[in-house]
Amino acid sequence: MEKLLPARERLLKSKKSSLDGEFRGKIMVILCAVLMISATIAITIFLGTKGLQSFTKNGISIIEFLTSTKWNPTDKANPAYGVLPFIFGSFAVTFLSALIAAPLGIGGAIFMTEIAPSWGRKILQPVVELLVGIPSVVYGFIGLTVLVPFIREHVGGLGFSLLSGTIVLAIMILPTITTIATDAMSSLPNHLREGSLALGATRWQTIRKVLVPAALPSLLTAIILGMARAFGEALAVQMVIGNVRNLPSSILDASATLTTIITLNMGHTTYGSVENNTLWSMGLILLIMSFAFILLIRYLSSRRKVR
Amino acid sequence: MVTAIKERITLDVTAQEYREFQPEHILTVKNLEIFYGEKRAVNGISMDIGKNNVTALIGPSGCGKSTFLRSINRMNDLIPGARAEGEILYEDLNILSDDINVVALRKEIGMVFQKPNPFPKSIYENITHALKFAGMKKKSVLDEIVEESLQKAALWDEVKDRLHKSALSLSGGQQQRLCIARTIAMKPTVILLDEPSSALDPISNAKVEDLIVDLKKDYSIIIVTHNMQQASRISDKTAFFLSGDLIEYDDTEKIFTNPSVQKTEEYISGRFG
Ligand SMILES: Nc1ncnc2c1ncn2[C@@H]1O[C@H](COP(=O)(O)OP(=O)(O)OP(=O)(O)O)[C@@H](O)[C@H]1O
Ligand SMILES: [Mg+2]
Numbered sequence: 356m357e358k359l360l361p362a363r364e365r366l367l368k369s370k371k372s373s374l375d376g377e378f379r380g381k382i383m384v385i386l387c388a389v390l391m392i393s394a395t396i397a398i399t400i401f402l403g404t405k406g407l408q409s410f411t412k413n414g415i416s417i418i419e420f421l422t423s424t425k426w427n428p429t430d431k432a433n434p435a436y437g438v439l440p441f442i443f444g445s446f447a448v449t450f451l452s453a454l455i456a457a458p459l460g461i462g463g464a465i466f467m468t469e470i471a472p473s474w475g476r477k478i479l480q481p482v483v484e485l486l487v488g489i490p491s492v493v494y495g496f497i498g499l500t501v502l503v504p505f506i507r508e509h510v511g512g513l514g515f516s517l518l519s520g521t522i523v524l525a526i527m528i529l530p531t532i533t534t535i536a537t538d539a540m541s542s543l544p545n546h547l548r549e550g551s552l553a554l555g556a557t558r559w560q561t562i563r564k565v566l567v568p569a570a571l572p573s574l575l576t577a578i579i580l581g582m583a584r585a586f587g588e589a590l591a592v593q594m595v596i597g598n599v600r601n602l603p604s605s606i607l608d609a610s611a612t613l614t615t616i617i618t619l620n621m622g623h624t625t626y627g628s629v630e631n632n633t634l635w636s637m638g639l640i641l642l643i644m645s646f647a648f649i650l651l652i653r654y655l656s657s658r659r660k661v662r
Numbered sequence: 663m664v665t666a667i668k669e670r671i672t673l674d675v676t677a678q679e680y681r682e683f684q685p686e687h688i689l690t691v692k693n694l695e696i697f698y699g700e701k702r703a704v705n706g707i708s709m710d711i712g713k714n715n716v717t718a719l720i721g722p723s724g725c726g727k728s729t730f731l732r733s734i735n736r737m738n739d740l741i742p743g744a745r746a747e748g749e750i751l752y753e754d755l756n757i758l759s760d761d762i763n764v765v766a767l768r769k770e771i772g773m774v775f776q777k778p779n780p781f782p783k784s785i786y787e788n789i790t791h792a793l794k795f796a797g798m799k800k801k802s803v804l805d806e807i808v809e810e811s812l813q814k815a816a817l818w819d820e821v822k823d824r825l826h827k828s829a830l831s832l833s834g835g836q837q838q839r840l841c842i843a844r845t846i847a848m849k850p851t852v853i854l855l856d857e858p859s860s861a862l863d864p865i866s867n868a869k870v871e872d873l874i875v876d877l878k879k880d881y882s883i884i885i886v887t888h889n890m891q892q893a894s895r896i897s898d899k900t901a902f903f904l905s906g907d908l909i910e911y912d913d914t915e916k917i918f919t920n921p922s923v924q925k926t927e928e929y930i931s932g933r934f935g
Binding site: 473544546547548549550551552553554555556557560564565568569 | 735737740742765766767768769772773775777779780781782783791792795796841844845848
């Protein structure tokens with residue numbers, strides 16, 4: 356490099372250069388970030404104010420809203436606004452579907468990374484990607500035409516049930532869990548594997564006692580992301596769950612979730628009506644839940660860094 | 663009559679005594695060739711490894727030291743496309759053959775790696791990890807082995823108050839001694855060490871070296887090292903490798919004072935290239 360100019364000219368920040376490309380690029384990405392943040396804040400504020408209106412303006416008691424099992428907003432004389440059955444439905448399908456999908460997804464991930472890294476991955480990876488690409492309405496449609504009649508004939512009940520919703524959701528969240536779990540397992544350093552095997556542990560002992568525990572925070576994150584997806588899914592569930600307003604007493608009973616009630620009712624209620632406002636309140640519950648999921652993931656990933 | 667006595671004798675000797683009756687070679691390598699796919703990394707080497715000796719493997723980077731070392735406890739099985747030809751005899755058994763139970767083999771031929779690789783568990787669990795798989799479940803027995811192997815690895819005094827803290831909270835040198843301790847805990851016959859002190863400061867390194875010399879009483883040790891002083895300080899025999907060939911193998915003293923091959927001389931005096 357030529358050093359004809361004195362250091363002062365070469366190295367001091369000049370006013371001009373900070374105004375060209377460097378600066379413009381910075382402004383652009385800051386604008387993008389600001390836009391994203393303000394959109395999120397705007398949605399949160401909107402949902403917050405709308406969601407609270409049924410309690411502030413329409414005078415429904417929050418306690419009643421959250422704990423009553425009676426939902427009858429259209430009864431002119433004696434309307435009831437208890438959404439417990441739907442909260443219960445949402446949590447039930449979420450946990451049950453995670454219960455099915457988590458072992459399958461983590462098992463698949465272990466198969467792809469530890470048991471058959473070469474051909475196993477070649478086969479399972481495209482399968483998983485395909486599952487991601489199928490739109491939820493198709494899952495619902497398949498559930499409706501295959502699963503619901505199958506359960507009606509071979510298991511019992513009407514077929515439209517918590518069980519159908521659970522199974523459809525399990526299949527839908529399976530790729531999420533599998534993908535993240537696979538990444539978690541394959542990013543484990545090889546020396547952990549070798550260290551255990553070199554001590555005379557078998558492959559399975561190594562997987563169970565070293566690899567899975569080491570990947571546990573990421574595996575839990577995978578499950579929670581799957582659950583977040585299950586909690587928010589509306590369309591496919593709505594097509595198979597039966598959509599009744601009662602608290603289900605068995606897994607074969609028809610049921611409803613917060614999301615299905617919102618999609619079913621948002622079309623025929625008028626904006627500003629009490630019933631419409633309660634739908635917003637349910638939306639607020641969904642938002643709060645997704646914040647809770649994010650916090651949980653945050654907590655887990657902070658634990659991962661410490662280890 | 664004679665056979666009956668013989669039978670009684672063989673039945674009476676313990677495994678420990680049996681080892682002591684063994685010839686002075688713990689391993690015999692015959693025409694060992696190791697391939698990664700089509701590429702040959704070790705070109706037909708033959709050597710005897712002494713029992714209760716420290717054998718040092720030296721040579722420039724990429725000459726096949728690790729490849730050879732990893733073949734001794736079949737760690738190369740984990741690498742797709744890697745295969746070995748020839749023989750490594752361990753008590754007259756070819757441990758490269760397909761019908762060897764590698765899990766059992768690795769309990770007898772343990773390995774410590776270049777980079778300390780403790781499991782993300784407590785210090786105590788790092789040592790009991792493989793013991794439990796070997797069927798040891800009783801807490802009092804485990805406690806005893808943990809203490810004994812940490813003592814041997816010269817780590818006990820530093821960690822005895824925090825056995826149940828994460829092993830990752832130890833310093834690099836302590837982690838490496840923990841890795842040695844968990845290998846000793848399995849009571850192997852051979853310990854393979856692949857540049858065990860390359861990531862350590864001089865003090866930890868000195869501790870590890872003392873430890874290795876100490877371990878020689880009970881174990882046969884093969885160590886890969888890039889540190890010539892280390893090889894000359896701690897080993898009984900030294901093998902010099904160069905691009906997959908075993909160039910010279912002799913008593914360490916001979917190798918470092920009066921090598922018979924010129925390449926060896928050039929390498930150990932740093933005039934290589
Ligand atoms: N997993 C592998 N796949 C293919 N080739 C490999 C693999 N591991 C090592 N090799 C090759 O085999 C040869 C010997 O490698 P090796 O690791 O045994 O050398 P080394 O003597 O241990 O070197 P260093 O002192 O750097 O550790 C090298 O040419 C290397 O590129
Ligand atoms: Mg090496």
